[in-house]
Amino acid sequence: MEIRHAAPADLPDLLALFDAARRFMAQNGNPHQWGRRFPTKEMLEADISAQRSYICEDEGRLAAAFCFTTEEEPTYRVIREGAWLDDAPYGVVHRIAAAEHGRGAAAFCLEWCLARCGNIRIDTHRDNQPMQRLLARLGYTFCGLIDLKNGRGERLAYQKRSR
Template identity: 60%
Template sequence: MCLRGEALAAAFVFAPGPDPSYLQVDGEGWPDEGEYGVVHRLAAGGEGRGAGAWCLRWCLARCRQVRIDTHRDNHPMQSLLAKLGFVYCGTIRGMDGAERLAYWRDGVQGP
């Protein structure tokens, strides 16, 4: 959880890979097959302006590379990922079978 004062600004799950959802990518594929962390369920509230970026930077500071996915219609998340230097790698299937856009970023470079 990411708090702003006492208010919840954002919440997310950050876990070490490997993640079964990321084993097969349709498209360019992952630039690096080494160890990685995975971000799931990143959500920021109305009071959380900038909280999503803060959460992703927190993850990048703790892992050599980070993978994340989002729905095709989640344009705000796609924009945030592009702004932070994440690279589109193709599509994956989530545990529910739904298509997701998959992104990757090297955490060594810093946010």
């Protein structure tokens, strides 16, 4: 598997991937995390433009996509019912989705991100059992709850350090 920056030409494939991911989430007891249109086309375009949108390819096929940045995440400033493992600089992974044929792609993406900065924070919806299982399998520590901006709800917050 290989990871590269997403380009504007990838947008139709990204929209199809996230549409399939929303269906998968709904079928697996998590219809509310992304609803019917998250992430939006405009959000994906902004991620691509800012060079924080990545694609994982397996033998030339789209296997997964995600947003990765090493900028501070404002919603992570306050954590409830727990604490972050440290206050060191960290990377953040958002909007990760794997294709149906992308077996192991999400884990590959998360490990790729960890290799870039050695400290990853990520959050997920309480109903996203597949993601919670993946994070546990990869050795992420549950740290507490964070609140999304604009009152959009809470998320389970996780962190993993390699150093």
